[in-house]
Amino acid sequence: DIQMTQSPSSLSVSVGDRVTITCQASQDISFRLNWYQVKPGKAPELLIYDVSNLDTGVPSRFSGSGSGTHFTLTINNLQPEDLATYYCQQYENLLPVTFGQGTRLDIK
Amino acid sequence: EVLLVQSGGGLVQPGGSLRLSCAASGFSFGDHYMDWVRQAPGKGLEWIGRSRDKGSSYSTDYAASVKGRFFISRDDSTTSLFLQMTSLKIEDTAMYYCTRNFGGGFDPWGQGALVTVSS
Numbered sequence: 001d002i003q004m005t006q007s008p009s010s011l012s013v014s015v016g017d018r019v020t021i022t023c024q025a026s027q028d029i030s031f032r033l034n035w036y037q038v039k040p041g042k043a044p045e046l047l048i049y050d051v052s053n054l055d056t057g058v059p060s061r062f063s064g065s066g067s068g069t070h071f072t073l074t075i076n077n078l079q080p081e082d083l084a085t086y087y088c089q090q091y092e093n094l095l096p097v098t099f100g101q102g103t104r105l106d107i108k
Numbered sequence: 109e110v111l112l113v114q115s116g117g118g119l120v121q122p123g124g125s126l127r128l129s130c131a132a133s134g135f136s137f138g139d140h141y142m143d144w145v146r147q148a149p150g151k152g153l154e155w156i157g158r159s160r161d162k163g164s165s166y167s168t169d170y171a172a173s174v175k176g177r178f179f180i181s182r183d184d185s186t187t188s189l190f191l192q193m194t195s196l197k198i199e200d201t202a203m204y205y206c207t208r209n210f211g212g213g214f215d216p217w218g219q220g221a222l223v224t225v226s227s
Contacts, residue, residue: 036153096171
């Protein structure tokens with residue numbers, strides 16, 4: 001199975017901050033990397049697909065980059081509604097699909 | 109609007125069975141793979157299985173943790189997805205989500221169904 005390692009596991013942030021979350025795959029997954037946002041008590045929502053493409057309605061302060069095994073999610077000018085847990089997910093051809101362990105953002 | 113509405117869930121004893129349903133609307137259900145993902149309390153997301161479309165012979169795949177105990181089916185005529193869970197274990201306690209597989213990404217997600225396995 002492909003292991004996805006996210007860091008950090010949690011982050012204390014302030015409104016207006018620039019936040020960077022990294023995700024490392026245990027093998028080359030090319031561009032097959034998505035990011036999800038999960039708010040407490042809510043279903044996950046797709047944020048970014050194929051490394052850097054924002055899903056419909058996602059604010060432009062979110063961005064993604066990377067390729068191969070190293071990927072980054074960046075949030076510029078963090079807003080209160082961005083407080084959530086973020087997961088990366090790979091979908092390389094072989095199953096199973098795997099997720100990172102999550103990065104929880106909370107208020108400093 | 110693309111929508112997935114889940115039903116089922118509840119409290120079940122270890123060794124018991126439960127069936128979750130997922131009603132889809134707003135898209136061509138029959139043309140899509142559909143997946144199930146769960147989240148145990150305080151834990152991360154875990155993919156548990158996939159139902160492929162008619163073009164892929166409705167084949168299914170499962171995570172090792174549920175293989176042989178969980179079974180996914182679908183009814184394209186009613187645009188519904190099902191997860192039959194048998195031989196449930198305490199560690200199967202989780203929120204279960206159905207989701208549309210959209211080119212490798214999962215979007216949208218159902219609202220979730222809580223399954224609690226406890227004696």
